[in-house]
Amino acid sequence: MLKLYDCETAPSPRRTRMLLAEKGIEHENIQIDLRSGEQMSEAFRKVNPRCTVPALETDDGVLTENAEIAAYLEALYPETPMLGTTALERAQIAKWNWRCEMEGLMSIAHALRNSTPAMKDRALPGPRNIAQIPALAERGLQQIAWFFEDLNEQLKENEYVAGASYSVADITATVVVDFARWVKVFPKESQTALLEWHERMKARPNYSA
């Protein structure tokens, strides 16, 4: 059975949990306590030397990036496609998932990791320490606000983030909106398409996976 090294409160492994839930894939769940630094322990380094979660143990080895995990699960569990079926769907999902990662998750991570006192010298995940850059935290806040504008525009024309079907891009975007609260950024009241989409996402069973 698949074994997911997870942290219930963290945004990256939540993407994997939501994907596993949507595809209905059973797995064993092991919690890694990021607050106490368990990801840096010798024991966890043996699972994932990159010291990050998610880490998904499979028959083909341990998978550590969400892009990797999504490609793997889509190939082995093609029912409930989450990366699209037609060429255009695949393209739009890849595009919006990428934008949600780069302009959404990365911006929030920049804002959080470069400002939180508890993350001093932990401005990037992984085994190597790196100093915070306060100006990058500010830039992150600006970028996430811009991304919410663009996402709201996209959702005016589309029921889901990448078009007419629920996809991995909706999972990533859901995590973006919820993770943004950590840095006190919320969709504006005027961004009604984004807010209404988020309510639809909250109603789905995999929201609380």
Add this chain to the structure above:
Amino acid sequence: MLKLYDCETAPSPRRTRMLLAEKGIEHENIQIDLRSGEQMSEAFRKVNPRCTVPALETDDGVLTENAEIAAYLEALYPETPMLGTTALERAQIAKWNWRCEMEGLMSIAHALRNSTPAMKDRALPGPRNIAQIPALAERGLQQIAWFFEDLNEQLKENEYVAGASYSVADITATVVVDFARWVKVFPKESQTALLEWHERMKARPNYSA
């Protein structure tokens, strides 16, 4: 016929050109002069409001992100697969392509865009201006050096970046190594696996696409 809005000297559209060449897909090529700011012109905004290249005009509309373009072309031109065939191949290619983007291309872009005087207030691509952060340029240089270490380790065990076959991850990694020269970062002489792989990449017809 596909129409590629391109800039011969820029790293992002080079990824698209190399992919089109590897798959043997004919296309019309239109050069956009990034140095004179042609990407910000009214005419180009009609093609791509995001003001970036590559922009690939297809029967299904204009595609603007490399992730989007690769997913689209792989679906329509599956001969010469570049995203893998088995689940494990797909996973490893997705992982390494992502790492090449995040730890490679992004780091170099941070180093370049946050230091070059000509890029004042253009620290991010796209239609919105944003100020440079000099400390982020330094962090970018550190990150690209770390990524070269990891890539060299990976290439000690693998002929290609993501395993036994040439893939889109090799294209992205090739562009990483060549783009790093712009910020005067080169593989170390001791990183022989990386250097030898790069020589093999230079010998391929799509290197000069």
